[in-house]
Structure formats: C-alpha cells, structure tokens
Amino acid sequence: MLRGNSVPNRRPLSSNLYFWPSPRNLQNALRVFNSCQDEEAGGAHQPSGGLKGLTGRGGRHNRPHRTFSSSVDAISESQEGKIKLTFFIAVTGIMLTVLGVGTEFWVELTPSKNFYNNETCLAAHYGLWKCCIKTFLVSDIDPTRESCGPLDLHTQGEPNCTFFKFYTTGENIVLFQKMPEKNLTVASTMFAIFSLFLMATGAICIIMAVSKGVKFFLKPASVCFILSGVLIFICLIIFHQSVLSYLASDQSIPVQHEMSWSVTCMACAGALVVIAGALFWVLVLPYSPWEKCLPKKNSDI
Numbered sequence: 001m002l003r004g005n006s007v008p009n010r011r012p013l014s015s016n017l018y019f020w021p022s023p024r025n026l027q028n029a030l031r032v033f034n035s036c037q038d039e040e041a042g043g044a045h046q047p048s049g050g051l052k053g054l055t056g057r058g059g060r061h062n063r064p065h066r067t068f069s070s071s072v073d074a075i076s077e078s079q080e081g082k083i084k085l086t087f088f089i090a091v092t093g094i095m096l097t098v099l100g101v102g103t104e105f106w107v108e109l110t111p112s113k114n115f116y117n118n119e120t121c122l123a124a125h126y127g128l129w130k131c132c133i134k135t136f137l138v139s140d141i142d143p144t145r146e147s148c149g150p151l152d153l154h155t156q157g158e159p160n161c162t163f164f165k166f167y168t169t170g171e172n173i174v175l176f177q178k179m180p181e182k183n184l185t186v187a188s189t190m191f192a193i194f195s196l197f198l199m200a201t202g203a204i205c206i207i208m209a210v211s212k213g214v215k216f217f218l219k220p221a222s223v224c225f226i227l228s229g230v231l232i233f234i235c236l237i238i239f240h241q242s243v244l245s246y247l248a249s250d251q252s253i254p255v256q257h258e259m260s261w262s263v264t265c266m267a268c269a270g271a272l273v274v275i276a277g278a279l280f281w282v283l284v285l286p287y288s289p290w291e292k293c294l295p296k297k298n299s300d301i
Contacts, residue, residue, distance in 0.1 A: 109256075209221065219280075
C-alpha cells in the first residue's frame with residue numbers, strides 16, 4: 001500500500017532503454033531456432049520452413065504460380081498428335097483452295113468445231129480472275145467429237161489470256177458473243193477470298209494452341225474452318241449460276257460448258273476443311289463421343 005504522497009520505487013530510465021542479453025540467452029535462442037528449422041525441413045507437407053514458418057508468412061509466398069493452362073484445359077501428348085494430324089488435313093485443304101483460286105480452269109467453253117467452217121476452231125476457259133482463248137486445228141480433234149477441244153489437246157499457237165477488267169474499270173468481257181454475269185463472278189470471288197481469310201485465322205489458332213499447350217484456341221479454329229468450307233461451297237454454287245447466266249445471255253453461238261479441275265480442287269478443299277473443323281470440335285469436347293455413343297459392356301461374370 002502507498003502511504004501519503006509516497007510513490008513506488010522505479011528502476012532507472014537508463015536500464016529500460018538499454019538491454020544487453022547474456023551469451024547464455026543467445027545460445028538458447030539459436031538452439032531453439034535451429035531445432036524449429038530441422039523439424040519444418042523434415043516435414044514435406046509443410047508449406048515453408050525456417051523463419052517464414054515461425055512468422056506464418058511463408059505459405060503465401062511459396063504457393064505454386066498459376067499457369068495459363070489448367071489440368072482440364074491442357075493438351076496431352078496423345079491429343080497433340082491428333083491435333084497435328086487434323087491440322088495436316090486442314091493445311092491440305094488450304095493448299096487446294098489457293099490452287100483453285102489462283103488458276104483459271106474453272107469452266108471450259110467449247111463451241112462446235114465446224115461452226116466457223118475453217119480449219120481451226122476456238123475454245124475458252126476462265127476462272128475468277130482471267131479468261132484464256134485457245135485455237136485448235138480441226139484435223140487434230142477426234143472425229144467423233146462435235147465440239148472444239150479438249151483443252152489439253154495441242155494448240156495452234158499460244159493461248160490468249162486476259163484479266164477481267166470488271167475488278168478495275170468495270171468493263172465486262174465478251175466470249176463467243178456472250179457476256180459473263182460480272183456481279184455473280186465478283187460475289188463468288190469475294191466468298192473465296194473470305195474463306196481463305198478464315199482458313200488463315202484457323203491455322204493461326206491451331207499454331208497457338210499447340211505452342212501454348214491449351215485447348216482454348218481449338219474452338220475458334222474449328223468454327224473458322226467449318227465456316228470457310230461452307231463459304232467455298234457457296235462460292236461454287238454462285239459461280240455455277242454465273243456460268244448458266246452467261247450461256248443464257250445469247251443463243252446465236254451454241255456453246256457447251258464443262259466444269260474443270262479448278263472447281264474440283266475447290267470442292268475437295270471445302271470438304272477437307274469442314275472435316276478438319278468437325279474433328280477439332282470433337283477434340284475440344286470434355287468426353288469421348290465414341291464412348292458416349294458406344295459404351296463398353298461390362299465383362300464381369
């Protein structure tokens with residue numbers, strides 16, 4: 001108890017400001033610290049060790065970094081092989097599309113070989129960009145054939161090829177007193193170019209999917225390839241309608257027509273890219289469609 005105005009005894013201020021631990025206390029603290037480090041290093045389930053384990057802050061800093069691909073979205077080795085094989089099918093379709101768009105053997109036009117009553121006859125073929133006219137000797141043509149040609153026959157001189165001017169000046173071309181429908185030809189060309197753009201976009205998505213190791217890019221690639229194949233078939237339909245419109249524009253010169261190998265390349269390309277797009281979509285599914293449609297029977301007796 002305090003008596004009167006007396007105050008309790010206090011330690012000097014200097015003793016509270018300066019505290020020097022003894023060597024024995026330092027040794028004990030180091031011994032405890034080392035024992036804690038050894039115990040935490042031996043436990044593999046501990047998130048961290050040492051001083052971080054004592055402070056409770058090590059678990060936050062030693063967490064594994066989140067990667068871009070999760071275990072569900074990651075591409076396995078077997079799936080990567082399937083993706084590359086499907087991509088080879090798509091690349092084949094892209095090459096056939098480039099070949100078909102860049103060549104002018106879409107349709108062959110062959111009038112009668114005796115229409116001009118000359119020793120020579122004319123045949124033509126054109127595509128999306130230009131038209132070529134070839135001259136043949138009537139004596140070289142098969143006697144059983146009524147029309148001029150075929151185009152792979154030896155020609156009399158070099159073929160005369162000209163680019164369509166309705167892409168630049170709007171002027172149309174005249175073949176055998178007939179004029180192609182330029183609006184339909186331009187529309188088919190635009191569909192073909194847009195399909196090539198979608199194919200290139202799909203190819204970039206597949207390259208990114210394989211390089212990053214994720215399935216995320218397979219979905220847009222699948223959509224791009226399927227749409228590009230559909231656009232190719234629309235392009236062929238429109239071009240065929242333009243050919244029919246060309247034949248109906250004038251009846252003074254009877255002309256036979258036949259779709260050539262460039263159209264075959266485009267049709268095969270459209271089928272290949274659609275198949276590739278469908279296969280990419282199957283690879284994205286979280287389950288196997290074969291196991292879903294054909295479940296395995298229990299073999300337990």
